Amino acid sequence: MLKFDRELFVQALNEGALGKRGELERVVDEISGKGFSNIFLIGSGGTVAMMYPFEYIFKSYSALPVRAEIAAELLVTDNRQLTSKSVCIFASVTGTTKETVAAAQFCREKGATTIGLVGIPGTPLAEAVDYAITFGREKHAFDVFYLQLQILTTRFLQQNGEFPQYEQFAAELAALPQGMVAAMEEFDARAEAFAIKHRETDYHMLVGAGNLWGNTYSYAMCILEEMQWIKSKSIHAAEFFHGTLELVEKDTSVILFKGEDATRPLVERVERFAENITKELFIIDTKDYALPGISEEFRKLVDLNVNWALTSRISAYLERERNHPLEIRRYYRKMEY
Known part of the structure; x- marks a missing residue:
């Protein structure tokens, strides 16, 4: 296939997402143990589009209040639902998308718990969030992010008593x-x-x-x-x-x-x-x-x-x-x- 390395693709998903399952689960379990009121899925351009499927999945399975938000719009609106009891999840391949980094800082200042899915460690978004999940590359980042978000989403559902099939689903993702x-x-x-x-x-x-x-x-x-x-x-x-x-x-x-x-x-x-x-x-x-x-x-x-x-x-x-x-x-x- 043109411009496609099968081994690199599988390696990226295995290492960047499936290999991060334990880390992702620990993040969700710690946050769920403390309790929260709602979840915001935040991005810019392609990364906010990436959040829409997971907003849909949450709506389909859960009574949890979950909303996808465009980072730049969130910064200029007084969203009364964003509080210190919110969980905010961000994604950026490079970790440098200005609006997303600013939104992460904004949410953290509100006292919200922040999670960042970032291709490159040590970048502004990785430094701006409470929990940074990084995997050290940009190639196939969206494919990795999708898998990471599937683990996060279904683990939150499981912890909320709404997805008892989690263990089977997570195992099948392999x-x-x-x-x-x-x-x-x-x-x-x-x-x-x-x-x-x-x-x-x-x-x-x-x-x-x-x-x-x-x-x-x-x-x-x-x-x-x-x-x-x-x-x-x-x-x-x-x-x-x-x-x-x-x-x-x-x-x-x-x-x-x-x-x-x-x-x-x-x-x-x-x-x-x-x-x-x-x-x-x-x-x-x-x-x-x-x-x-x-x-x-x-x-x-x-x-x-x-x-x-x-x-x-x-x-x-x-x-x-x-x-x-x-x-x-x-x-x-x-x-x-």
């Missing part, structure tokens, strides 16, 4: 990296064909819901817009029929992210509509991939990992076909704004 690799290998030819066909396409609609809404938003914003300078729109499947449907034409690129949680029928409704209008419908369905070692009841908790891994294959081929390295920026971190 099989996920290999399952993701197998899915990527199976999807790779489709990813390459998509990139070749759409190398000049200047606009894409991306549709998702539930666990995959964060990925939908993130792929449109972070990959297509920021890293490839392609105009895109992320649309929640539940809202697609309130405006956006009128823009679909026979050559409109519509990309559907189909997951396995309760919102799947919402995406299928968009699929039924789009397949009758556009000839450029592309569907990424996590249900198409076997994931050996993952129980059926847990697939809806890991579809986000699989979806993100699959989209990374599209990114690799878009970079090649468009001769546009993913690292190039015109404005982001290039100028003051």
Whole structure:
């Protein structure tokens, strides 16, 4: 596969997330033992998008008050729910995202308990939080963060008496990296064909819901817009029929992210509509991939990992076909704004 090191990928997830299970559990157990009133999942850009699936999972399983927040917005609003009894979880690959670091400092000043998932130790975010979970690399950081957040989320649920399956789920996560690799290998030819066909396409609609809404938003914003300078729109499947449907034409690129949680029928409704209008419908369905070692009841908790891994294959081929390295920026971190 183009620009993919299977051993490095599996090693990153095993060392950065699965190998951190004990540390993550100790953090959750200590915080739960002291008691807390609510949880804030805080990030900027791609990292706040990363938090949306876990807000959704908490809402699906728990009575705990949990909310995903954009770091910069949190800083300028007087959120009365943020108190010394809050738990605030942050993520940053580099540990230097200004808004996220400032939000961590802000929450800590409020007396909240802060947890930071950070690629690089010794960076500002790692220094700003009460508990820093670091793994020493940037490569595959989002894949690592997803696994870390799954352990944190389900451990909080277990400690709150809402996820008795935790031990089984956490044990099964050990099989996920290999399952993701197998899915990527199976999807790779489709990813390459998509990139070749759409190398000049200047606009894409991306549709998702539930666990995959964060990925939908993130792929449109972070990959297509920021890293490839392609105009895109992320649309929640539940809202697609309130405006956006009128823009679909026979050559409109519509990309559907189909997951396995309760919102799947919402995406299928968009699929039924789009397949009758556009000839450029592309569907990424996590249900198409076997994931050996993952129980059926847990697939809806890991579809986000699989979806993100699959989209990374599209990114690799878009970079090649468009001769546009993913690292190039015109404005982001290039100028003051």
